[in-house]
Amino acid sequence: MENVYIPFSSRILEIKQHTDIDYTFKMEYRGEVKPGQFFEVSIPKYGEAPISVCEIGDGYVALTIRRVGVVTNEIHNMKVGDRLFMRGPYGNGFDIDIYKGKEIIVAAGGTGLAPVKGIVDYFASHPEEAKSFNVLMGFKSPKDILFRESIENWSKTIQTTLTVDRADEGYTGNTGLITNYVKTVEIENADEAQVIVVGPPIMMKFTVQEFINRGIKEENIWVSYERKMCCGVGKCGHCKIDDTYICLDGPVFNFTQAKHLVD
Amino acid sequence: MLDINTKQLKKNAFRITKERGKTAVRIRVPGGNMHVKFFSVIQEIAEKYGNGTVHITTRQGFEIPGIDMKNMPDINKMLQPIIDGLEINQEAPGCGYPASGTRNISACVGNAYCPYGNYNTGELAKKIEKAVFPHDRHVKIAVTGCPNDCIKARMQDFGIIGMTEPQYDPYRCVGCQACVKNCKKRATGALKFENFKVVRDHSKCIGCGECVIKCPTGAWTRSEEKYYKLVIMGRTGKKNPRIAQDFIKWADEESVIKIILNTYEYIEEYIDKEAYQGKEHIGYIVDRTGYQEFKKWALKDVNLGPKAEVAQTINW
Amino acid sequence: MGFRMDVERFDELLTELQKNYRIYAPVLLKGKGRYSETDTIRYAEINSIKDVVFDKKSVFSPKEVILPITQTLFYFTEDNVIEPKVDEKNILIFLRSCDIHAVKRLDEIYLRNRFADSYYAALRTKVKFVLMECEKSFENCFCVSMGSNRTDEYDLFVRLEDGKVYVESKNETFDGLFKDEENAEVSPKFVLENETVVKIPENLDQRVFKSKMWDEYDERCIACGRCNFVCGTCACFTMQDIFYKDNPNAGERRRVWASCMVDGFTDMAGGHSFRKKYGERMRFKVMHKVYDFNKRFGYHMCVGCGRCDDICPEYISFANAVNKLNDAMKEVE
Numbered sequence A: 001m002e003n004v005y006i007p008f009s010s011r012i013l014e015i016k017q018h019t020d021i022d023y024t025f026k027m028e029y030r031g032e033v034k035p036g037q038f039f040e041v042s043i044p045k046y047g048e049a050p051i052s053v054c055e056i057g058d059g060y061v062a063l064t065i066r067r068v069g070v071v072t073n074e075i076h077n078m079k080v081g082d083r084l085f086m087r088g089p090y091g092n093g094f095d096i097d098i099y100k101g102k103e104i105i106v107a108a109g110g111t112g113l114a115p116v117k118g119i120v121d122y123f124a125s126h127p128e129e130a131k132s133f134n135v136l137m138g139f140k141s142p143k144d145i146l147f148r149e150s151i152e153n154w155s156k157t158i159q160t161t162l163t164v165d166r167a168d169e170g171y172t173g174n175t176g177l178i179t180n181y182v183k184t185v186e187i188e189n190a191d192e193a194q195v196i197v198v199g200p201p202i203m204m205k206f207t208v209q210e211f212i213n214r215g216i217k218e219e220n221i222w223v224s225y226e227r228k229m230c231c232g233v234g235k236c237g238h239c240k241i242d243d244t245y246i247c248l249d250g251p252v253f254n255f256t257q258a259k260h261l262v263d
Numbered sequence B: 001m002l003d004i005n006t007k008q009l010k011k012n013a014f015r016i017t018k019e020r021g022k023t024a025v026r027i028r029v030p031g032g033n034m035h036v037k038f039f040s041v042i043q044e045i046a047e048k049y050g051n052g053t054v055h056i057t058t059r060q061g062f063e064i065p066g067i068d069m070k071n072m073p074d075i076n077k078m079l080q081p082i083i084d085g086l087e088i089n090q091e092a093p094g095c096g097y098p099a100s101g102t103r104n105i106s107a108c109v110g111n112a113y114c115p116y117g118n119y120n121t122g123e124l125a126k127k128i129e130k131a132v133f134p135h136d137r138h139v140k141i142a143v144t145g146c147p148n149d150c151i152k153a154r155m156q157d158f159g160i161i162g163m164t165e166p167q168y169d170p171y172r173c174v175g176c177q178a179c180v181k182n183c184k185k186r187a188t189g190a191l192k193f194e195n196f197k198v199v200r201d202h203s204k205c206i207g208c209g210e211c212v213i214k215c216p217t218g219a220w221t222r223s224e225e226k227y228y229k230l231v232i233m234g235r236t237g238k239k240n241p242r243i244a245q246d247f248i249k250w251a252d253e254e255s256v257i258k259i260i261l262n263t264y265e266y267i268e269e270y271i272d273k274e275a276y277q278g279k280e281h282i283g284y285i286v287d288r289t290g291y292q293e294f295k296k297w298a299l300k301d302v303n304l305g306p307k308a309e310v311a312q313t314i315n316w
Numbered sequence C: 001m002g003f004r005m006d007v008e009r010f011d012e013l014l015t016e017l018q019k020n021y022r023i024y025a026p027v028l029l030k031g032k033g034r035y036s037e038t039d040t041i042r043y044a045e046i047n048s049i050k051d052v053v054f055d056k057k058s059v060f061s062p063k064e065v066i067l068p069i070t071q072t073l074f075y076f077t078e079d080n081v082i083e084p085k086v087d088e089k090n091i092l093i094f095l096r097s098c099d100i101h102a103v104k105r106l107d108e109i110y111l112r113n114r115f116a117d118s119y120y121a122a123l124r125t126k127v128k129f130v131l132m133e134c135e136k137s138f139e140n141c142f143c144v145s146m147g148s149n150r151t152d153e154y155d156l157f158v159r160l161e162d163g164k165v166y167v168e169s170k171n172e173t174f175d176g177l178f179k180d181e182e183n184a185e186v187s188p189k190f191v192l193e194n195e196t197v198v199k200i201p202e203n204l205d206q207r208v209f210k211s212k213m214w215d216e217y218d219e220r221c222i223a224c225g226r227c228n229f230v231c232g233t234c235a236c237f238t239m240q241d242i243f244y245k246d247n248p249n250a251g252e253r254r255r256v257w258a259s260c261m262v263d264g265f266t267d268m269a270g271g272h273s274f275r276k277k278y279g280e281r282m283r284f285k286v287m288h289k290v291y292d293f294n295k296r297f298g299y300h301m302c303v304g305c306g307r308c309d310d311i312c313p314e315y316i317s318f319a320n321a322v323n324k325l326n327d328a329m330k331e332v333e
Ligand SMILES: Cc1cc2nc3c(=O)[nH]c(=O)nc-3n(C[C@H](O)[C@H](O)[C@H](O)COP(=O)(O)OP(=O)(O)OC[C@H]3O[C@@H](n4cnc5c(N)ncnc54)[C@H](O)[C@@H]3O)c2cc1C
Pocket: A038, A047, A048, A049, A050, A051, A052, A053, A063, A064, A065, A066, A067, A068, A069, A070, A071, A072, A073, A111, A114, A115, A225, A226, A227, A228, A229, A230, A251, C266, C267, C268, C269, C270, C271, C272
């Protein structure tokens, strides 16, 4: 029987620093993987951490990792050529086919941009496959902005709105909570538009509510959940909410289902 | 006409009271636990010879006041079933208690039903009583089940505090840290969480057994051996009241009893022969001779176990 | 097939079995209870049927035999990952009907639920069950309410009565072993009623989250997790990576039992956690046992062994909490 806990080792191909605490690691990887799925990334003797794939490319996946504790600290000490252990990919991920040909709005808060970046990447390079594509991104402050280069590239083919909660005087970009931009974002056909919301729990709650206020149907809203995970394979029980294992049945949920996920 | 030898009277566990001609009798209950059938004896004495009341003493005895001194022989006869029932050493039946200097050995409820109790305090109290009583020297001994010290063993000449040496099975430990947090909050912070398992600092551990009680998986259990902490020379009183200090940690029962017995020899050697009424409280003797001399006498021929730790010096 | 033999003979056969099996049963551990001079009953290997405690319920369930409390997943060396060797011997477990039902729940999670867990499977496939009969219901048992009072999924049934051992074999693996023993009619008796009766409301659903019934547990529960650790059906674990102090280049990844009642179960980076209130944790546990496991797998998780009620230091009755759901549903409807 296959041992699902045994990780494979993967070489770090490239490291990109976005902020003091957010780095993207391009990892050697060949195999099926979808945006929104995650890997259990580990450094032996330190532990494992579930990390979403944020970019999928030929022979690699990119992982954007925020330094918050034991494992992520240690990962941030690694250099190009070093190896990380990984297992996965786990979870359902986003099903791109659902969104094709539709009006699509993505609202991402902070590191929540990582799990949806794959989708944005896809439609930014295939803009003709969506009726329209608008990505709203909120960060705490200008220094927390992730993926600046990508955002610049995206803006050439799709609509992007970048805002920060607060900024020093002189900042020329947008400021204010992402929900304010949801209020004014252009929605052509609220009945059919597809919306993806990912971010911290509070941000998701209010952003989804705002979209519902704008007339978006619940069944057209998609969210991605983050919970404590130990196994990623439906065994350890940490991620379970009601009868749903976030690691198996999620982390991406349609809002009609997500609204029943009461911890 | 009353012609009473008050020294004899006091030795016989009666006392001189405020009211001339009236006495009170003290009943010792080693370990503070006895069958309720003896209540009827106490009741009968109090109703027939006393004033109908009984005082419950701090040392866990009963004191029946309001007794005419002339009735002492009758009282002693009536006490016989209690003295027999509690297996008190006696010189001649029907003559009451042969001494009162060494006080009743008091005890908290111990492991009879207290969850914190680390041993059977009642049994140990009786064992010590058997070993030391009767004796005229004024020595106070109390035994308590755990460092909560509900019996106030630290107010005694000898306080015996129950200890267990917690045994850790890392396999059963799930790392909930209930033991670590609790030891820090309620005991001494002897536990540390390291590399996902618990490490106990034996030098800080007071053997209270809280960790055993708190552990949800039974990773901590009690040692087969029971250990005792012997604290000494605490006292109340007019001169220099103070709390007893740690003498020996992780001692065994046999050694504890032997040390107490040795102490009587030390008292005979060093008691102030000029002292008022020939009485000198052991604590003051130790103050005079110094701890080292006491220690030498107390530990004579005592075979302490390998775990025992004897205090180098004590500063009360 | 049934057999009868005396204790000495049975023990001889047990020794014979030990060549291929490790034999686990509930045993009395003297002085190993929580309090001074108290004993406890837990699972351990036995060498004689006389070691088996038949007349009392074990404090911990037999699950620890197949789901060890601490289990090494693999060892790390400089750049290698090495799985620990699995003991070659098979496993015999003496256990009761409810416990056999409980193992089925563990199987559901560990062998199915999308992925199979190879560590669990490695032990589980070695296991054969020796049924122990419950002469009468123990305190707090409600197996009848949960339908786990009877089973025919055992390999052997063993009864010790008046110095004789009665054995029923339902697995031909053991036919050879007992073939020379005296034949006898042997079949287990099952408990048909318990003093504790539990009724799960038929209309139970998430609306009950809003009931006030959970509030009292905020105060009463101390979040110690005993109720989960003794439970034969609680399956949760946490992973730990450790390094060896004497060789920091080597270490291991292991898992240990976890409890949804204990702090830390939902802790995420950044200090966020869910179900901070103990009443919410109680709700989560109760609902897992008698609602959402059923929703996912089609039968209830709880088997009614009553161990959670036996162990709770705060005298919280899980069974009573389940019964309270009936009024709670009326409250929220
Ligand atoms: C599906 C999913 C996708 C994620 N994707 C990303 C991502 O793309 N980028 C990113 O930076 N982070 C992501 N996270 C969060 C990331 O897993 C945690 O930040 C990481 O586990 C922290 O590990 P640590 O060892 O550095 O911190 P620790 O020192 O272990 O822990 C710090 C805190 O994090 C908690 N924690 C430990 N393990 C987990 C865990 N497995 N899940 C959640 N919290 C945990 C601890 O309980 C503690 O409170 C994701 C989490 C999930 C569940």
